[in-house]
Each structure stands twice: as C-alpha cells, then as structure tokens.
Amino acid sequence: xHSAPLMTFxxxxxxxxxxxxxxxxxxxxxxxxxLSGKKLTAGLLTGGVSLLATGVRGGGAGSEMIPVxxxxxxxxxxxxxxxxxxxxxxxxxxxxxRVPHDAAAGIKSLLTxxxxxxxPAVGQAPAAAPSPTPxxxxxxxxxxxxxxxxxxxxxxxxxLAQLRDAxxxxxxxxTAKKAEILARM
Numbered sequence: 495x496h497s498a499p500l501m502t503f504x505x506x507x508x509x510x511x512x513x514x515x516x517x518x519x520x521x522x523x524x525x526x527x528x529l530s531g532k533k534l535t536a537g538l539l540t541g542g543v544s545l546l547a548t549g550v551r552g553g554g555a556g557s558e559m560i561p562v563x564x565x566x567x568x569x570x571x572x573x574x575x576x577x578x579x580x581x582x583x584x585x586x587x588x589x590x591x592r593v594p595h596d597a598a599a600g601i602k603s604l605l606t607x608x609x610x611x612x613x614p615a616v617g618q619a620p621a622a623a624p625s626p627t628p629x630x631x632x633x634x635x636x637x638x639x640x641x642x643x644x645x646x647x648x649x650x651x652x653x654l655a656q657l658r659d660a661x662x663x664x665x666x667x668x669t670a671k672k673a674e675i676l677a678r679m
Contacts, residue, residue, distance in 0.1 A: 506592035524557035560584045568605045
C-alpha cells in the first residue's frame, strides 16, 4: 500500500463531514464522531429538549476504503449553488463526495486517470520529455483543485468561511484550520 496520498480534501458524505484521501491504489475516507455545530446550537436554543428527543450519538463515525481497481465509473453532478457531487461507482458500492465546484473537476480527473491506469503513480515512471521544455502539469490548470500553495491566506480563510457557512465544516474545525493558516502568515 502507498503511504502518501495523491490528494486529500474535506467532503460531505451521507450528511456528515468526512476527510477523504486518494491514493494510487485506493480511496479512503473517515468520519469523526461528535456533535455537529447545528445539533449543538439547536440543543442550546431549546434548553436541551432537542438533544433529549434526538439523542446525543455520534452515528456514522468510522472509515471506509474502496480499491481503485474496483471503481467502474466516476461521475459528477451539480448539487446546489456551491457544490458538486463526485459519484464513485464500484463493485457493490456507490459513494457520493460533496465538494466545492472548483475542486470537483480535479478530483474526477485524478480518479479517472487512476481507474484507467494513466496516472504516473500507477504504472512506470513517466517518460522524459524529448526537449528541454518545462514539464507539463499532469492536469490542466482549469481543472486542478486549488492548493494551499497557490492561494493566499486571505483566499484560504474566505474558502474556509464558505465551507463553514455551508455546513461542511463545524465551528471547531473552522477555528482550528483558521488558527493554522494564521500561524503560517
């Protein structure tokens, strides 16, 4: 098994936040246990009545993995104003990753290349370019997901706020990531 992921991102899977990692040979995701910000707020506003009615369980926590070799299809579908679902169909399983529109094309492109065996990490090392021109990026610039190295800290904070406002990140996750970005400045 490969130890370094090719791509990592946050997603919404089955109504819960998840950390997703794409490796050359597998796709893994994990959902943490705990209260969502929405459930905690509702509990506070109702004096705990809503928590008593619905319970305080961390259902859905855990992790899952799909081998790339079992993926038969990767599809994208628009899901609202800000998000796209990247749907992965594998033998016996279908999973929807809900991600921002600008990240969906890069995720789909990477997964498609892995499934088709076109990604350099799957086969042999890529052939060297015949001329001394700069190496081409593996994905067109318009389809690559935004990376922290190419965005400014202000842009990263704005993206984090959008993810929090959309309910993808909890307030705790937002605060932790915000502190991390500010510490790098």
